[in-house]
Amino acid sequence: MKDVNIGIQDISKIEGHASLEIKVRNNEVTKVQLMFTENKRFFTQAIRGRSIDVLSQSVARICGTCSIAHSLCCIEAIENAMGLVVSQQTQLLKKLTMYGLMIRDHALHIYLFSLPDVFNKDSVLDFTPEQSHFLHDSFDIKRAGNKLSTVVAGRAVHAPFPQVGGYAQVPTNKDLKAIIPDLKLAREKLFGVLDEYYDCPVNYSRSTDFVALVGKEFDFLEGEIMNTRGLCIPEKNYFEHLNKTVLPYSQAVGYKFEGDTYMVGALARINLNKKGLHKDTRRDAKKYLRVFPSQNIFHNNLAQGIEILHSIDHALEIIDTIDFKPEPKLVFEKKACEGVGVIEAPRGTLFYHLDIDAKGMVKEGNIVVPTQQNQINMELDIKNLVQNTIDKLSKEQIKYEIEKLIRAYDPCISCATHFLKVNWT
Amino acid sequence: MTHKLALGWFSFSCCEDSSIIFTEMLNDHFDEWSKVIDFQHVRILKKNNKIHNLDVAFVEGAIASEHDEMKLKEIRKNSKKLVAIGSCAINGMPAAQRNTFDEGKMKEIEFLIEKFHQAKKVRTIEEVVKVDDRVMGCPMSETAFLDVLNKTLKEFKIT
Numbered sequence: 001m002k003d004v005n006i007g008i009q010d011i012s013k014i015e016g017h018a019s020l021e022i023k024v025r026n027n028e029v030t031k032v033q034l035m036f037t038e039n040k041r042f043f044t045q046a047i048r049g050r051s052i053d054v055l056s057q058s059v060a061r062i063c064g065t066c067s068i069a070h071s072l073c074c075i076e077a078i079e080n081a082m083g084l085v086v087s088q089q090t091q092l093l094k095k096l097t098m099y100g101l102m103i104r105d106h107a108l109h110i111y112l113f114s115l116p117d118v119f120n121k122d123s124v125l126d127f128t129p130e131q132s133h134f135l136h137d138s139f140d141i142k143r144a145g146n147k148l149s150t151v152v153a154g155r156a157v158h159a160p161f162p163q164v165g166g167y168a169q170v171p172t173n174k175d176l177k178a179i180i181p182d183l184k185l186a187r188e189k190l191f192g193v194l195d196e197y198y199d200c201p202v203n204y205s206r207s208t209d210f211v212a213l214v215g216k217e218f219d220f221l222e223g224e225i226m227n228t229r230g231l232c233i234p235e236k237n238y239f240e241h242l243n244k245t246v247l248p249y250s251q252a253v254g255y256k257f258e259g260d261t262y263m264v265g266a267l268a269r270i271n272l273n274k275k276g277l278h279k280d281t282r283r284d285a286k287k288y289l290r291v292f293p294s295q296n297i298f299h300n301n302l303a304q305g306i307e308i309l310h311s312i313d314h315a316l317e318i319i320d321t322i323d324f325k326p327e328p329k330l331v332f333e334k335k336a337c338e339g340v341g342v343i344e345a346p347r348g349t350l351f352y353h354l355d356i357d358a359k360g361m362v363k364e365g366n367i368v369v370p371t372q373q374n375q376i377n378m379e380l381d382i383k384n385l386v387q388n389t390i391d392k393l394s395k396e397q398i399k400y401e402i403e404k405l406i407r408a409y410d411p412c413i414s415c416a417t418h419f420l421k422v423n424w425t
Numbered sequence: 426m427t428h429k430l431a432l433g434w435f436s437f438s439c440c441e442d443s444s445i446i447f448t449e450m451l452n453d454h455f456d457e458w459s460k461v462i463d464f465q466h467v468r469i470l471k472k473n474n475k476i477h478n479l480d481v482a483f484v485e486g487a488i489a490s491e492h493d494e495m496k497l498k499e500i501r502k503n504s505k506k507l508v509a510i511g512s513c514a515i516n517g518m519p520a521a522q523r524n525t526f527d528e529g530k531m532k533e534i535e536f537l538i539e540k541f542h543q544a545k546k547v548r549t550i551e552e553v554v555k556v557d558d559r560v561m562g563c564p565m566s567e568t569a570f571l572d573v574l575n576k577t578l579k580e581f582k583i584t
Binding site for chain 2 (some may be wrong): 045048062065108122125139146156157227255
């Protein structure tokens with residue numbers, strides 16, 4: 001009979017700071033507490049009283065890596081509140097903005113954070129000469145995403161061009177077409193890492209629900225909320241289906257969907273909507289797509305790789321076929337109103353609800369981020385993993401497996417800890 | 426050349442945007458940097474990190490708890506040079522936005538400050554330890570970072 005305490009402080013190769021405590025008594029896992037230890041910056045309170053003119057730039061500072069997702073979701077909530085319908089060109093620019101983000105952010109995760117786990121290395125810096133090309137592949141792919149973001153949105157981090165009602169600056173067709181060779185090179189390089197994740201035998205399967213915003217074009221912006229159990233709801237009603245769960249040991253709250261734990265993110269999106277991927281992606285990723293739907297959380301890495309491919313393919317099509325022209329932003333009168341924005345951020349479904357007063361100041365803001373939604377599911381997966389390995393692996397080996405599992409989720413702790421509005425009892 | 430610049434990269438209370446800029450700068454500078462830099466502590470890139478005998482520590486974020494303060498002092502003690510990176514580290518904002526909250530908002534967050542042992546006031550890096558250099562921006566400016574890094578390499582006679 002085994003009694004073990006496992007503690008992991010400051011989990012590495014993730015965005016933000018998290019720790020973990022596990023207790024095993026008589027071979028039974030009795031406690032799993034995943035603690036987000038990042039200090040809160042109280043954005044929920046800070047945005048109250050702030051003008052919608054500057055809000056999308058303020059919330060971008062919630063998270064460095066997915067700042068574009070926060071900005072676009074905030075803008076969508078304001079546009080919905082004000083009843084603004086942006087032009088088709090603006091919507092295409094938003095899609096390109098999301099694609100730039102997905103390419104860079106997913107590449108950071110699948111190459112720099114998780115790939116060392118496939119090769120049993122501490123870091124990409126420790127790769128052998130035979131493996132080191134993956135590091136350079138990651139640079140080519142991230143560079144392509146960065147360039148797309150810079151040309152379309154002004155910058156890859158805290159992008160200034162996307163604004164309420166339109167883009168402050170519309171990219172020239174010449175600048176857009178200049179990125180085509182970078183995107184094509186990134187596409188070519190990507191298949192090496194897709195093969196590695198496809199062949200990797202790591203398996204963290206457990207039956208759970210998957211939830212995502214599912215749209216016709218797989219553009220991370222439009223669609224309806226769906227889950228693997230067949231539910232389909234309008235995005236504006238998403239919060240009504242969430243159950244907030246207080247985790248007293250963590251500096252964030254968790255969520256359940258329809259009373260059950262669930263996962264959001266690339267794996268959920270591919271599980272629910274692989275038919276929506278770009279035709280070139282479906283053609284060239286056929287082998288990898290057979291893996292889905294999958295319950296294996298490690299396949300989140302493969303799903304992210306496929307989303308990079310899709311983002312490149314759809315971006316190439318848009319750049320190749322659309323003639324972008326200068327266009328003024330929509331002009332609107334501020335009014336008292338409420339609005340919801342829901343988009344698919346790199347790590348999953350992101351929800352904004354804004355209550356705005358007649359002067360355009362935020363009265364209340366409610367933000368639900370992907371990592372909060374995955375937290376309880378992560379704990380259950382960790383419990384399952386420890387329970388299944390407690391007799392087979394050493395404590396150090398179990399710790400390593402847990403870290404691999406957590407990294408596969410690609411958690412973003414900066415996001416998860418900055419919206420806390422809980423009444424602790 | 427035998428000695429490489431022993432570099433540490435650290436994040437405190439912030440959105441880690443400069444960490445992202447730093448990892449993106451690797452896209453274009455890795456080959457050149459890997460010849461002259463020993464990435465001794467970069468949590469975003471590796472698990473086995475050491476805060477010991479660093480030539481330079483780059484520190485982003487503001488100091489929001491006693492735990493952070495102790496860690497920053499440990500970094501300072503073990504680094505010959507310390508560079509504050511980005512807006513939160515240099516002027517506190519936006520990580521320190523709670524310092525400006527009115528009474529109503531302060532009352533709302535009071536119990537959380539206490540529960541999670543956060544400091545009453547969020548401080549800049551310079552309010553806690555001596556800072557040798559700064560890279561401004563939100564996120565940090567890439568060219569300003571390159572200037573400081575190249576200057577540091579010269580100071581440590583690493584070419």
